[in-house]
Amino acid sequence: MKLLDEFHGIRDDPYTYGKKLKAERNRKIIGYFCSYTPEEIIYAAGIHPMRLFGAQGEITLADTHFQAYCCSLVRGALEGALKGKLNFLDGTVFPHTCDSIQRLSDVWRLNTSFGFFADVVLPVKLNSESARRYMTDVLSKFRNNLEKGFGRRIEDQHLRKAIDTYNHIRTYLEQIYSLHSENPHIISGSDVYAIVRASMIMDRDDLLDKLPAVVEGIKRGDTDADNGTKKRILLVGGICNHPDVYRILEKSGGSVIWDDLCTGSRYFSGIIDNSGDPVESLANRYMERPVCPAKHLSVKSRGEHLVNLVKEKEADGVIFLLLKFCDPHAFDYPHMKEYCNRQGIPCMVLEIEDRLPTEGQLLTRFETFMHML
Amino acid sequence: MSRFMKDLLIYCLAKAKKAKLGLSKNKGMRDIMTVYYMEAKTARLSRRKVAWITSGGPVEPLIAMDIIPVYPENHGAMIGASKMGAELCEKAEEMGYSRDLCSYARSDISCATVNGGPIGGLPRPDMLVCCNNICGTVLKWYEIQARYFNVPLFILDTPFCHTEYAEEMKRYVKRQIEEYLVFLEDVCGRKLNHATMEKVGRLSVEGQQLWQAVLDTAANRPSPMTAFDAFFHLALIVTLRGTQITVDYYRNLLKTLNDKVEKGIGAVPNERYRLLWDNLPIWYRLRWLSKKFAEHDACLVADTYTTAWCGTLKYMDENKFLDSMAEAYTRIYLNIGIDEMAKTVMDMIDKYHVDGFVMHSNRSCKPYSLGQYDIRRIVQEEKGIPCLVIEADMTDERNFSESQVATRINAFMEMIKERKG
Structure with missing residues (x-):
């Protein structure tokens, strides 16, 4: 499908896209690292929110700031900034995430200069009324900071329009996931990955213009994947920076039919009720959305969510994708695995530092797992 | 209760009472800590509640409620000083915890399941109090222990002050202090004495x-x-x-x-x-x-x-x-x-x-x-x-x-x- 070429292109080279957006359309761009970034507020200010995934490759400059036991996302992100790869940015925003991103924010503030900078110190616990009020306060404050930083007003109507745009985008993304889940032959996992990934990078209005055609194309069968039998796999973890995972998994006879990733379903889960106060509405989504393990909803919420997803999506197995040195996910892993074991759900774990194992090794591991299913 | 346990209890309570009254001002650290841990380990017999709390957590309301505070991090330090860390960490790794995770957390998590370490494990908690002012690790660690012991968990969420302690943070933490007291009163089934x-x-x-x-x-x-x-x-x-x-x-x-x-x-x-x-x-x-x-x-x-x-x-x-x-x-x-x-x-x-x-x-x-x-x-x-x-x-x-x-x-x-x- 020709339309998907653009998504693949953007996924492959987000920085060129960012530079073009700046050069050709003179857009203000704010970079961010976390799915709890209130993108709607940035969008409502007429600024383009662009997710950063950390540069891959050799780390040299970031080594003078972070120890080797810091995850490759944080080190790679800083490396990109220090090497000047992100010079098209007009600012960066850091929602409070984990201990490592928290310190990345400090190091970033002291060592880079992209203009606008904001910490959005969200609550860590999401199960109390006081946390909900605090969440709303923090988002309102971010709105004010953006207004001051860029000298423009963000009216409620702008926020409502933004929420509306994002609701549409999220609905389309969920629909694409659902189409793939219902029929894994209709589109490849790599294509789905490219779409959702590019949707965090692309201009959101352009994206919303293109998504209906993508959905129609998938339904028509323009995106046909191969017809081999596919084991239904749920991919669970934080960030997935490796399109090859999808391709190699399909080669081994599996397909990612859903995920619990912050670069996947956690990004688009949760449609916002757009009838009340817009900032409160945004806060409510974060309070209810499936959580990142760096946040607390209840001691069982992530395990239960996992089991529900397996049942709902009729997954045959679960692959845990762990980024080395990512503490919140590593702490949850034994418990999540136990949940799977108790329910008789087969699972495997794949720990990645910054590069994938060789294709041959990974294929063998996936194939072994597929045989178990 | 065995005869030995009874004797131990009487000994501990007597020592604890003496310690509380401050009768022996020249008490050494080891004595005080021994009494403290014995008191904590026999809390059930003296009908007192035990709370596990993070090292940076507000312990004062626990003291005022006569709840015995127990510190898994202090336990971690003791495990380290006794050179038992590597063994307990390895045990946690067998349980599936990555070697890259905090060694206090790893050793405490595995210790709870085997009652190992220098003092044979910590006394079972009646509640957990986790303040995330020191790290995000304690949040995950206390979630794990809340599941393991199946006891209530209170999280005091202290927003990170990158450059400021802002008004909204102030309001949020103050509200949580109130919630903390209510939590303690609920678990204990009695009110906090404000004079205390x-x-x-x-x-x-x-x-x-x-x-x-x-x-x-x-x-x-x-x-x-x-x-x-x-x-x-x-x-x-x-x-x-x-x-x-x-x-x-x-x-x-x-x-x-x-x-x-x-x-x-x-x-x-x-x-x-x-x-x-x-x-x-x-x-x-x-x-x-x-x-x-x-x-x-x-x-x-x-x-x-x-x-x-x-x-x-x-x-x-x-x-x-x-x-x-x-x-x-x-x-x-x-x-x-x-x-x-x-x-x-x-x-x-x-x-x-x-x-x-x-x-x-x-x-x-x-x-x-x-x-x-x-x-x-x-x-x-x-x-x-x-x-x-x-x-x-x-x-x-x-x-x-x-x-x-x-x-x-x-x-x-x-x-x-x-x-x-």
Whole structure:
């Protein structure tokens, strides 16, 4: 499908896209690292929110700031900034995430200069009324900071329009996931990955213009994947920076039919009720959305969510994708695995530092797992 | 109950009662801690509740409610000092926990399942109190223990103060302090006595002031104590803050130290060089490190770790303890931006007349260690003193290479000697 070429292109080279957006359309761009970034507020200010995934490759400059036991996302992100790869940015925003991103924010503030900078110190616990009020306060404050930083007003109507745009985008993304889940032959996992990934990078209005055609194309069968039998796999973890995972998994006879990733379903889960106060509405989504393990909803919420997803999506197995040195996910892993074991759900774990194992090794591991299913 | 347990209980209660009344003011740390742990281990028999709480958590309401506070992190330190860390960490790794995770958490999580370690495991909690002002790790750790023990968990969420303690944070933490008290009252089935709370608050502030005074004696030349002494004496201000016994202990210690100062007795026999330590201790190599530095006539006069338990006194008001506690617990050393941390370090360098800065890059503690390189750069630029980074871990001795650390300390000390003569 020709339309998907653009998504693949953007996924492959987000920085060129960012530079073009700046050069050709003179857009203000704010970079961010976390799915709890209130993108709607940035969008409502007429600024383009662009997710950063950390540069891959050799780390040299970031080594003078972070120890080797810091995850490759944080080190790679800083490396990109220090090497000047992100010079098209007009600012960066850091929602409070984990201990490592928290310190990345400090190091970033002291060592880079992209203009606008904001910490959005969200609550860590999401199960109390006081946390909900605090969440709303923090988002309102971010709105004010953006207004001051860029000298423009963000009216409620702008926020409502933004929420509306994002609701549409999220609905389309969920629909694409659902189409793939219902029929894994209709589109490849790599294509789905490219779409959702590019949707965090692309201009959101352009994206919303293109998504209906993508959905129609998938339904028509323009995106046909191969017809081999596919084991239904749920991919669970934080960030997935490796399109090859999808391709190699399909080669081994599996397909990612859903995920619990912050670069996947956690990004688009949760449609916002757009009838009340817009900032409160945004806060409510974060309070209810499936959580990142760096946040607390209840001691069982992530395990239960996992089991529900397996049942709902009729997954045959679960692959845990762990980024080395990512503490919140590593702490949850034994418990999540136990949940799977108790329910008789087969699972495997794949720990990645910054590069994938060789294709041959990974294929063998996936194939072994597929045989178990 | 076995005869032995009954005897043990009677012995403990008698000792505890005596300790509470402050009858034996010269009690040693080991005695106090032994009684404390025995009391905690027999809590069920004395019908008292046990709460597990994080090291930076507000313990005072627990003391006021007569709940016994138990510190998994203090336990982690004991495990480290007893050199049992690697074994318990390995056990946690068998349970599926990554070797890259915090070694306190790993050893405590596995210890709970086998009742191992130096004191045969911690007493079972009736509740868990987790304050995330020190790290995000405690959140995950306490979730794990809440599932394992199936007990209620209270999270005091203290927003990170990168550059400010903003109004909305203030409101949020204050509301949570109220929720915390309600939580304790619910679990205990009785009300908090506010007069007792006030008294505990005053004792806490007094204890912290005395702890600060103890640490301040190290500003003298020669210093009557080293950071290694501080690591030892720290236990009470962490675990029993808000009690008379802690106040008595530090008053006594302060007197001893002041006597030494008067007589010019230094902790290191020929103190020539004064160093500042950063990060948690390397618990399983304390003696070795202490000897190593003393060989070079160097005294670790201060550290950023033990000062954390009195570092926010400036925000505390003993007359409005509960109110001021919100700010004091939110703005602790590990919950602020690295530029403010660097400023604190530089103030300490001036205050304690420091010649060199030793940073423990601790694999177990990301909020403490990530950012150290930038702090080192700021300190070097502004103070011009040599800085040393030691790669290690607080409890897991598998991450310590003695020969490498020795070489680096020797080279660092050579630099200092050259500079100072």
